[in-house]
Amino acid sequence: MSDASGTSLSPTARQLWARARGLLLAAVILAVAGVIIAALRSGNEYGLLDPRSTADHGSKATAQLLRERGVDTKIVTTAAGARKAAGPGTTLLVSDPDALSRSQKADLRGALERGGRTVLIAPGPAPTKTLVRGVRAAAPATTQPTPPDCGFPTAERAGDAELGGVRYAVSNDQADACYLHQGLPSLLRIPDEPTEKGDRPGPGGDTVLLGSPAPLYNQRLDRHGNASLMIQLLGSRPHLVWYLPSSADASAPKGGERSFLDLLPEGWTWATVQLSIAAVLAALWRMRRLGPLVPEQLPVAVRASETTEGRARLYRRANARDRAADALRSATRARLASLAGVSAAEADSPQTLVPALARSAESGTHPRPHTGADAGPAPGTRPDPGGSANLHSLLFGPAPATDAELIQLADELDHLERRLTDGASFTRRPTDKERTQ
Numbered sequence: 384m385s386d387a388s389g390t391s392l393s394p395t396a397r398q399l400w401a402r403a404r405g406l407l408l409a410a411v412i413l414a415v416a417g418v419i420i421a422a423l424r425s426g427n428e429y430g431l432l433d434p435r436s437t438a439d440h441g442s443k444a445t446a447q448l449l450r451e452r453g454v455d456t457k458i459v460t461t462a463a464g465a466r467k468a469a470g471p472g473t474t475l476l477v478s479d480p481d482a483l484s485r486s487q488k489a490d491l492r493g494a495l496e497r498g499g500r501t502v503l504i505a506p507g508p509a510p511t512k513t514l515v516r517g518v519r520a521a522a523p524a525t526t527q528p529t530p531p532d533c534g535f536p537t538a539e540r541a542g543d544a545e546l547g548g549v550r551y552a553v554s555n556d557q558a559d560a561c562y563l564h565q566g567l568p569s570l571l572r573i574p575d576e577p578t579e580k581g582d583r584p585g586p587g588g589d590t591v592l593l594g595s596p597a598p599l600y601n602q603r604l605d606r607h608g609n610a611s612l613m614i615q616l617l618g619s620r621p622h623l624v625w626y627l628p629s630s631a632d633a634s635a636p637k638g639g640e641r642s643f644l645d646l647l648p649e650g651w652t653w654a655t656v657q658l659s660i661a662a663v664l665a666a667l668w669r670m671r672r673l674g675p676l677v678p679e680q681l682p683v684a685v686r687a688s689e690t691t692e693g694r695a696r697l698y699r700r701a702n703a704r705d706r707a708a709d710a711l712r713s714a715t716r717a718r719l720a721s722l723a724g725v726s727a728a729e730a731d732s733p734q735t736l737v738p739a740l741a742r743s744a745e746s747g748t749h750p751r752p753h754t755g756a757d758a759g760p761a762p763g764t765r766p767d768p769g770g771s772a773n774l775h776s777l778l779f780g781p782a783p784a785t786d787a788e789l790i791q792l793a794d795e796l797d798h799l800e801r802r803l804t805d806g807a808s809f810t811r812r813p814t815d816k817e818r819t820q
Contacts, residue, residue, distance in 0.1 A: 432478040432504065432596055434458060434625050439602040445613050446625070448604075454618045460629035462490035469494035469501075471588065473622040476502045478596075480510035482628045488513045498575070498588040502616055504596045505549050515573060515590055521550040524564035526595045528607050533561035535572055537619075541612035545603055546570055548595030562594075569594030591616060704789050705782035715796045716778055722804060733779045741771045744803060774799075 394402070430436060434446035434456055446456050459465050462483070469475045475494055477483075480503050483491065492514060495501050503510070508520040526547035531538035538544075538561040550567035553560065560568035575588035593616075598609035617623055698707040713731070720730035723743050729735040777799055783789040 430627075432599055433627060437601065440600050442599045442601065444601045444604045445599055445610075445617070448610065448614055449618050449623060452614065452618055454621060454623050456623045456625055458625045458627060460627050462487035462626075462628075465624055465626040466490045466494040466497075468622075468624045469497040469499055470622075471498035472620050473497075473499045473624050474502060474617050474620045475499060475624045475626060476504065476617060477506075477626045477628075478504050479628050480504070480506035480514070483510060487628065495590060496575075500589055500591065500616075500619060502591045502593060504593050504599070506592060507549065511551070511592070515592065516576075517554045518571065518573065518592065519552045521552055521567050523547070523549050523594070524567075524569065526597050529562045529564065529569070531561045531570075532563050533559055533568070535559035535561050535570075537612065537615040538562070538570065541608035541615060544608045544612045545597045545606060546593075546595055548597070549592075550594055551592055699786075704784075704786065708782050708789060708792055711793055711796055712778055715800055718800065719778075719803060733775055736778065737771050737774045740774050740803065744774075 431440050432442050434442050435458070437443050449456060457468060459468055465475060465477075477491065488510065495514065503514065506514065506520065511518055511520040524547045526545055528543045529546050530543050531541065533539075538559070544562065546562040546569045547564055548569055550564055550569055551560075551571045552567055553571055553573070555573055557574050559572040561570040561572075562568060571592040573590045573592075575590070597603050598613050604610050604613070695707070698704070716730045716736060717727065719740060720727065720736055723736070723739040725736050725739050777792070777795055783792055
């Protein structure tokens with residue numbers, strides 16, 4: 384048993400463990416499953432659109448076809464390396480333009496001016512606006528087999544290809560817009576602009592925007608005209624520079640330069656705002672339906688003794704002896720106050736209730752055990768509760784420290800109520816209202 388201060392409802396360590404062990408077990412299972420899956424998928428598969436990867440979304444098959452046709456493939460992981468390797472005889476492929484930082488885009492703009500071909504894979508609005516003039520990225524479309532519908536010889540020879548994804552709007556009349564989805568192309572070829580002297584910076588330099596990376600995947604390369612389209616786009620020059628943006632790049636965004644919101648795709652911000660507004664409106668709509676409580680009859684009759692026993696068990700489980708004692712005393716005070724002529728509002732006032740009960744007790748005759756003139760109460764008998772000190776201790780005293788003291792308090796309150804409500808030994812005082820009538 385704990386003392387009176389130990390009536391807190393805080394859970395014990397054993398209770399916390401019983402509640403949390405299920406969640407901890409689920410977390411351990413998820414962690415082990417993640418490690419197993421990562422181990423099974425590890426190896427030489429590398430990453431997405433990696434020319435060394437044999438996974439479904441790798442591009443080793445494309446690199447192998449290009450190698451068989453004499454195209455040398457060089458992998459770079461920095462923007463500076465891509466700019467240095469680019470030239471009139473090279474094709475520069477950027478696998479993830481959306482992952483580029485501002486400084487990386489600046490280095491890449493220098494590579495676009497070297498006179499070769501640059502292929503951007505599914506660039507979003509930000510890299511498209513920065514790297515390509517006069518082009519705007521539109522909402523993506525479903526990737527599916529699509530006819531070329533343009534005069535670009537490479538697309539005409541390839542025929543239908545699995546394209547879609549990001550679509551592009553262009554204001555350049557010299558651009559080749561192919562594989563249209565809802566009127567906008569998912570493959571866009573833009574010739575390099577002439578220099579101030581009127582000459583192009585290189586032989587046939589251009590920039591190609593590919594709305595979807597699907598034709599480059601190992602699992603899709605053999606479908607429709609995907610292989611033909613990729614071989615022609617990436618094999619038009621003897622050298623291919625495959626740029627895979629890496630966090631190891633010195634010009635890559637460091638911690639603090641890009642926040643979590645910067646990593647979210649376009650549209651998520653507006654979607655979050657719309658969902659927040661909808662949640663607020665739903666809360667306001669539901670709040671209007673709240674009103675005063677409506678009493679309802681219970682479907683079954685519950686005996687008062689069951690309710691009392693249930694509350695007592697809750698008090699015992701929580702070691703709430705203070706609350707139990709207060710409930711016992713409050714009920715006793717309310718019953719005795721009505722008999723002693725004290726109003727219900729003053730039933731909890733010791734200055735009013737205790738003197739009234741003491742006077743009522745003195746006016747009646749209370750049988751006492753006869754053990755002699757000055758022998759005091761007999762063993763096993765309760766003391767006479769008629770004194771003010773005893774009444775104050777019983778009705779307004781401190782909380783019991785143990786369960787035994789709580790049981791003794793309940794017995795003494797019951798004895799007090801029986802003694803003071805005995806018709807033969809208690810004289811009821813009229814209330815103030817009764818005196819005025």
